[in-house]
Amino acid sequence: MTFQEIIFKLKSFWADNGCISLEPYDYPIGAATFHPSTFLRALGPEPWQAVYAQPCRRPTDGRYGENPNRLQHYFQLQVILKPSPDEIQDLYIESLASIGVHRNKNDIKFIDDNWESPSLGAAGVGWEVWLNGMEISQFTYFQQIGGLDCNPVTGELTYGLERIAMHLQEVDNLYAVKWNNEISYGEIYLQNEEENSKYNFEFVEPKILIKFFEDMEAECIRLLENGLPIPAYDILLQNSHTLNLLDSKQAISSTERQAYILRLRKLSFLIAKKYLENREKINFPLMKNS
Amino acid sequence: MKKNLLFEIGVEDLPAKNLNIFSEKIKKNIEDSFLNNKINFRSIDNFFTNIRLTFTVNDIEENIKIPKQEIKGPPYDKCFDNEGTPTKTVLGFAKKHKVSVDLLSKKEFENKYYIFYEQPEEITKVKDRLPHILEEALKNVEQQKRMRWGGSKISFIRPIRWLLLFYGDENLSCKICGIQTRNNTFGNKCISNNEIIINNIDEYFINIEKNGVELHQSKRKELINREIKNIIKQNKFDDNIDSSLIDELTNMTEYPHIYLGKFPEKYLDLPDEVLRYVIQDTQKYFLVYRDNKIANFFIGVSNVKVNSIIIKGNERVINPRLDDANFFITKDLASNIFEKKDFLKRVIFHKKLGSMFDKVQRIIEISSYINSQTYRDNKILFKEIAEVCKLDLISNMVVEIPKLQGYIGAYYAKETGLTTVVANGIKDHYSPKNPEDGIPGTVDAQIVSMADKIDTIVGIFLINEKPSGTRDPLAIRRLSYGLIRILLNTKHSLSLTKLVDETQKLISNKLTDLKKNHRAVSDCNEFLTEKLISTFKEDYGLPIDVISSVVGHDKDINPFDMLKKIEAVNLVYLDKSYQGLFTNAKRVSNILKKSNQDFSSIINENLLRESSEKILYNSVKDIDESLKQLLDKRLYEDYLKKLNGLNFYIESFFDEVMINDKEEQIKLNRLSLLALINKNYTKFANIAILSH
Numbered sequence: 001m002t003f004q005e006i007i008f009k010l011k012s013f014w015a016d017n018g019c020i021s022l023e024p025y026d027y028p029i030g031a032a033t034f035h036p037s038t039f040l041r042a043l044g045p046e047p048w049q050a051v052y053a054q055p056c057r058r059p060t061d062g063r064y065g066e067n068p069n070r071l072q073h074y075f076q077l078q079v080i081l082k083p084s085p086d087e088i089q090d091l092y093i094e095s096l097a098s099i100g101v102h103r104n105k106n107d108i109k110f111i112d113d114n115w116e117s118p119s120l121g122a123a124g125v126g127w128e129v130w131l132n133g134m135e136i137s138q139f140t141y142f143q144q145i146g147g148l149d150c151n152p153v154t155g156e157l158t159y160g161l162e163r164i165a166m167h168l169q170e171v172d173n174l175y176a177v178k179w180n181n182e183i184s185y186g187e188i189y190l191q192n193e194e195e196n197s198k199y200n201f202e203f204v205e206p207k208i209l210i211k212f213f214e215d216m217e218a219e220c221i222r223l224l225e226n227g228l229p230i231p232a233y234d235i236l237l238q239n240s241h242t243l244n245l246l247d248s249k250q251a252i253s254s255t256e257r258q259a260y261i262l263r264l265r266k267l268s269f270l271i272a273k274k275y276l277e278n279r280e281k282i283n284f285p286l287m288k289n290s
Numbered sequence: 291m292k293k294n295l296l297f298e299i300g301v302e303d304l305p306a307k308n309l310n311i312f313s314e315k316i317k318k319n320i321e322d323s324f325l326n327n328k329i330n331f332r333s334i335d336n337f338f339t340n341i342r343l344t345f346t347v348n349d350i351e352e353n354i355k356i357p358k359q360e361i362k363g364p365p366y367d368k369c370f371d372n373e374g375t376p377t378k379t380v381l382g383f384a385k386k387h388k389v390s391v392d393l394l395s396k397k398e399f400e401n402k403y404y405i406f407y408e409q410p411e412e413i414t415k416v417k418d419r420l421p422h423i424l425e426e427a428l429k430n431v432e433q434q435k436r437m438r439w440g441g442s443k444i445s446f447i448r449p450i451r452w453l454l455l456f457y458g459d460e461n462l463s464c465k466i467c468g469i470q471t472r473n474n475t476f477g478n479k480c481i482s483n484n485e486i487i488i489n490n491i492d493e494y495f496i497n498i499e500k501n502g503v504e505l506h507q508s509k510r511k512e513l514i515n516r517e518i519k520n521i522i523k524q525n526k527f528d529d530n531i532d533s534s535l536i537d538e539l540t541n542m543t544e545y546p547h548i549y550l551g552k553f554p555e556k557y558l559d560l561p562d563e564v565l566r567y568v569i570q571d572t573q574k575y576f577l578v579y580r581d582n583k584i585a586n587f588f589i590g591v592s593n594v595k596v597n598s599i600i601i602k603g604n605e606r607v608i609n610p611r612l613d614d615a616n617f618f619i620t621k622d623l624a625s626n627i628f629e630k631k632d633f634l635k636r637v638i639f640h641k642k643l644g645s646m647f648d649k650v651q652r653i654i655e656i657s658s659y660i661n662s663q664t665y666r667d668n669k670i671l672f673k674e675i676a677e678v679c680k681l682d683l684i685s686n687m688v689v690e691i692p693k694l695q696g697y698i699g700a701y702y703a704k705e706t707g708l709t710t711v712v713a714n715g716i717k718d719h720y721s722p723k724n725p726e727d728g729i730p731g732t733v734d735a736q737i738v739s740m741a742d743k744i745d746t747i748v749g750i751f752l753i754n755e756k757p758s759g760t761r762d763p764l765a766i767r768r769l770s771y772g773l774i775r776i777l778l779n780t781k782h783s784l785s786l787t788k789l790v791d792e793t794q795k796l797i798s799n800k801l802t803d804l805k806k807n808h809r810a811v812s813d814c815n816e817f818l819t820e821k822l823i824s825t826f827k828e829d830y831g832l833p834i835d836v837i838s839s840v841v842g843h844d845k846d847i848n849p850f851d852m853l854k855k856i857e858a859v860n861l862v863y864l865d866k867s868y869q870g871l872f873t874n875a876k877r878v879s880n881i882l883k884k885s886n887q888d889f890s891s892i893i894n895e896n897l898l899r900e901s902s903e904k905i906l907y908n909s910v911k912d913i914d915e916s917l918k919q920l921l922d923k924r925l926y927e928d929y930l931k932k933l934n935g936l937n938f939y940i941e942s943f944f945d946e947v948m949i950n951d952k953e954e955q956i957k958l959n960r961l962s963l964l965a966l967i968n969k970n971y972t973k974f975a976n977i978a979i980l981s982h
Contacts, residue, residue, distance in 0.1 A: 067614075068610060069610045069614075083440040083441045084439050084440045084449075085440065086440065086449075086451060089302050089451075090483060093479075093483075103479070103480050103594070104480060104481055104594055105594065105597065105599060105600075106594070106599060106600060106603070107590075107592035107593050107594055107600050107603075107604075108480070108593065109303075109542060109593065110302070110303035110340070111306075111542075111574075112303070112304075112305035112306070112307075114435070125435065125437035125448075127303060131603065132599065132600050132602075132603025132604050132606075132607070133573055133590070133603060133604035133607040133608070134603065134606070134607045141437055141438070141439050141449070143437060143438065150438075151438070151441075152440060152441040153438050153439050153440055153441075153442075155439070155440075166606075167603060170602075172606060172609070172610070250636075258641065
């Protein structure tokens with residue numbers, strides 16, 4: 001099964017099960033959880049079911065295209081189910097079957113793993129899902145987002161698409177993964193890995209980025225003061241990525257990094273609160289679907 | 291009629307590590323609740339897999355019989371007013387027992403009249419109470435992180451997906467924690483996701499076994515063990531296996547299938563701890579050995595029948611991980627971390643306590659101080675260890691796998707040609723990490739280990755981050771126990787009070803922006819004292835009152851010296867021939883306390899009138915010099931023995947002399963004599979508190 005087929009099949013499986021099929025977000029983010037369709041929609045009482053594939057960036061994971069398993073730009077398939085349905089685990093297992101991973105032929109394990117994102121003020125309880133010893137998914141019940149208790153609780157399923165493809169195509173090098181039958185993952189993304197690794201590790205200019213971070217932070221607060229949590233959230237995303245770039249350039253010590261994370265966290269709390277207020281003002285319109 | 295109960299909780303995968311404890315706790319809750327409700331039963335059994343918690347209660351007596359009993363109420367005269375109308379008092383009593391006042395009766399009890407309620411025999415059905423009992427048993431499981439799911443109001447360790455409840459042959463339909471019980475369950479979900487209807491308790495056990503579940507945890511464990519033995523035999527591996535994973539793996543499955551996987555031999559050049567970390571800790575496979583060396587194989591446990599996809603898949607995961615480790619080690623060795631001491635400036639120890647570079651500088655100074663105080667190691671290798679002990683923190687390998695700190699440093703040190711003492715010191719200075727761990731093997735590593743630990747402990751207090759509840763940044767509880775154990779095991783007398791003080795000065799001098807924290811030192815000493823007391827109690831089995839007679843008394847915290855004192859007091863404490871010593875100490879101390887003054891303990895010999903007070907004074911004077919010597923030599927038991935010899939004279943003094951003489955001068959002189967004796971009694975322990 002090709003890489004693109006895996007995305008098609010998983011998306012259609014979840015669309016058939018009531019999810020709206022969304023597109024990726026247009027800012028660089030470190031994980032699909034940062035997509036507003038997850039972070040913001042997990043807040044408050046309104047139901048929400050969505051599926052999307054999301055390119056993610058983790059600058060420090062770059063390896064100049066030389067490591068067969070690590071990428072600074074990769075793909076997650078994200079499923080958000082709010083409230084988490086009773087049969088969520090069965091659905092997940094069925095979704096794997098839809099791409100040819102059958103539970104009776106493979107060793108699938110749910111290894112407990114509690115998730116936390118300090119910069120989003122978020123925490124959840126759940127598992128890493130192992131397929132024959134390889135972690136292929138994260139399965140999380142959000143308990144808190146932006147410092148607020150989740151009620152109802154959102155179930156989040158995140159598939160590591162490259163790993164699943166490597167398993168299905170039985171290849172040891174992710175660049176060898178077939179995107180479709182003509183073209184490989186490497187042919188599309190190898191140069192991207194090489195150039196961006198150089199940027200992340202060598203060419204990041206800390207001065208510019210630190211100033212950008214400061215300016216954007218002020219901008220974010222100004223937007224919040226004007227009751228605009230959605231654009232404020234976009235700024236938070238940019239600052240989160242900026243921080244990751246500073247980190248990969250080793251431009252900041254771990255203490256400074258901690259301090260920056262706390263600043264992001266503070267903003268995420270404010271954004272969550274304001275977003276919820278705005279939804280409440282319009283009487284949580286999606287409640288009609290519950 | 292006696293009945294059995296079956297209660298199965300279907301859940302999404304439970305955390306495997308403490309599943310045993312978790313199941314036992316619910317079992318205990320059910321048991322306690324049955325007992326509290328006066329329900330008779332024979333036994334409770336618990337079973338668990340990764341997705342089910344099953345409990346059976348056997349031979350339950352169907353009815354709860356509360357026998358007829360008389361309940362005494364308020365005095366009769368408080369129950370009715372002059373007109374005979376019931377008062378609030380009696381109405382309250384009646385309400386409490388849910389009866390009307392006219393059903394109460396008047397009876398005499400110990401010459402007084404009271405109102406009584408004759409409660410008739412009451413029979414309730416166990417069945418009616420079961421839902422409540424089971425719900426409570428699930429709610430009260432402490433020490434487990436709970437979670438919420440969906441729109442549920444309740445929380446549990448993982449989402450509850452079904453409940454099966456049988457009482458006798460009856461499927462009890464009720465709601466527990468808001469979840470409706472059912473008459474069906476699931477077999478092994480790896481095989482099929484079909485519901486299985488259950489008609490009675492026996493059928494439950496038969497059906498789920500038929501459907502691929504081994505419900506008995508002990509049988510699953512046996513199965514894993516047996517299969518591992520077979521593999522070992524067939525492949526001629528060593529017959530020893532590190533089974534620390536076995537419970538976790540037993541808990542992670544409904545039915546275990548065992549397989550043997552392989553990895554390329556070239557990875558065997560990796561250090562053992564790295565192999566162990568990758569294979570055992572992260573991938574949860576059993577390591578196997580040949581000729582006491584790790585072999586290039588691993589044993590895994592699968593949820594489903596093993597096939598080549600499963601084995602190949604697992605092998606495909608382990609290779610890149612080992613390859614990564616190999617890549618890091620090669621890179622680290624090529625760049626010799628031991629020549630990059632300045633790199634530690636970039637590694638943060640604690641944001642308020644500076645970098646690891648700063649810490650190492652302090653460790654060197656504190657080590658020198660400790661050495662000058664007691665160990666007096668002439669080889670001064672501790673300095674060399676101190677300088678390199680944290681350098682592996684800058685290695686790629688430790689950045690990637692922090693758990694390997696110390697171990698990797700030692701490995702690199704050996705590879706780079708540093709001496710064995712220094713190499714091992716890098717690893718050992720972290721010891722003891724836990725109660726089972728030994729202390730560092732050489733004097734040099736012991737010194738560095740203590741210096742490193744006290745620096746962290748004092749630092750934490752200086753920045754106001756002392757542990758509270760479960761919060762213990764940098765784990766200073768563990769560090770304190772480690773430090774104390776090193777001192778006690780090596781029998782070195784070192785004052786922690788002074789050490790804390792030295793360390794505090796050092797940290798405060800170097801970190802000028804540290805805010806003044808006046809209580810830090812006393813809080814730190816108090817904290818160390820607490821840990822010391824519990825070490826004496828837990829590790830040495832010493833009685834707490836004997837411990838407090840010394841620890842509460844001494845201002846200077848010197849663990850080894852205190853241990854000697856406590857052991858001396860403890861030896862004589864239960865010895866009958868020393869009873870007088872403790873009694874007299876208490877008597878003397880009480881008299882002095884009552885008089886409420888301070889005495890010079892300088893005696894005017896001319897004022898000693900009675901012969902027994904003269905004799906007492908002389909006998910105290912006689913032993914004065916030898917007491918001093920015994921104390922200097924720290925021969926605490928002999929000291930107490932010597933003091934014990936005074937008993938006869940003290941008792942004669944008390945028998946024959948009136949302390950409260952008419953003449954104030956004489957009275958004061960006598961009290962001074964007691965004060966002099968008391969000084970000897972309280973030299974190193976407050977033995978007065980130990981008088982029986």
